[in-house]
Amino acid sequence: DTGVSQDPRHKITKRGQNVTFRCDPISEHNRLYWYRQTLGQGPEFLTYFQNEAQLEKSRLLSDRFSAERPKGSFSTLEIQRTEQGDSAMYLCASSQGWGGQETQYFGPGTRLLVL
Amino acid sequence: DAKTTQPPSMDCAEGRAANLPCNHSTISGNEYVYWYRQIHSQGPQYIIHGLKNNETNEMASLIITEDRKSSTLILPHATLRDTAVYYCIVRANAGGTSYGKLTFGQGTILTVHP
Numbered sequence: 001d002t003g004v005s006q007d008p009r010h011k012i013t014k015r016g017q018n019v020t021f022r023c024d025p026i027s028e029h030n031r032l033y034w035y036r037q038t039l040g041q042g043p044e045f046l047t048y049f050q051n052e053a054q055l056e057k058s059r060l061l062s063d064r065f066s067a068e069r070p071k072g073s074f075s076t077l078e079i080q081r082t083e084q085g086d087s088a089m090y091l092c093a094s095s096q097g098w099g100g101q102e103t104q105y106f107g108p109g110t111r112l113l114v115l
Numbered sequence: 116d117a118k119t120t121q122p123p124s125m126d127c128a129e130g131r132a133a134n135l136p137c138n139h140s141t142i143s144g145n146e147y148v149y150w151y152r153q154i155h156s157q158g159p160q161y162i163i164h165g166l167k168n169n170e171t172n173e174m175a176s177l178i179i180t181e182d183r184k185s186s187t188l189i190l191p192h193a194t195l196r197d198t199a200v201y202y203c204i205v206r207a208n209a210g211g212t213s214y215g216k217l218t219f220g221q222g223t224i225l226t227v228h229p
Contacts, residue, residue: 004158031215033215033216033217035217041221042200042202042219042220042221042222043159043217043219044219045216045217045218048215048216056216091158091159093158093159093217095215102215103149103161103164104161104215104217105161106151106158106159106160106161107158108157108158109157109158111156
C-alpha cells in the first residue's frame with residue numbers, strides 16, 4: 001500500500017492553457033474525491049466518484065472543469081482555458097467502506113500556478 | 116453537516132500534551148467528529164474520528180463530551196513535527212449521495228516550540 005499519489009506535484013501554466021492532473025488512489029478504494037485549496041484556506045470539495053460513477057459535483061466545479069474516473073481506478077481532473085483564479089493546490093483523496101468505517105486518505109496534492 | 120468552531124491558533128511546549136478544542140453545538144445524532152492535520156505544503160493527514168465514545172490510537176486521543184456538542188483532540192507528547200493546521204470536521208455517516216465529502220473550516224494552527 002503506497003498511499004494516494006498525484007501527478008504532477010507542481011504545474012506552472014499560462015492563462016488560457018489546458019491542464020490535466022492525475023490521481024492514483026489506494027488500491028481497491030472505491031471512492032475518490034477531489035478538493036481544491038487556496039492559500040490560507042481549508043480544502044474545498046469539488047467532486048467525488050464511487051467506482052466510475054461521478055456522484056456529486058460542487059458549484060465550484062465550473063464548466064471549464066471536468067473529472068473522469070475510467071474503470072473506477074485512477075482519476076483525472078482537467079481544467080480548460082485556465083484563469084489566474086484557478087491557482088491553487090488540487091488534492092485527491094480516496095476511501096472505502098461506509099458510514100463510520102469510511103476514512104479518506106489524501107495525496108500530496110498538485111500545486112497549480114496560472115500566470 | 117454541522118459547523119465547527121476552533122481557536123485560530125495555539126502554542127504548546129515540546130514534550131507537553133497539546134489539547135485542541137472544537138465546538139460543534141449543532142451536531143446531529145448520526146454525525147461523526149473527524150480530525151485531520153495538514154503540515155505545510157502537504158496533503159491533509161487523517162488523525163482520528165469518533166461518534167460518541169472516546170477514542171485513542173497511536174497518534175492521539177479524542178474526547179467527546181457527553182452531549183456531543185464539543186470535543187478535544189489530545190496529542191499526549193507534542194513534538195516539533197506536530198506543528199501543523201488541525202481541522203475538526205463533523206460529517207454524517209450515512210444518507211444520500213453526498214454524505215462522504217469533508218467540509219473543512221479554517222482549523223487551528225498549532226505551533227510546538229522547544
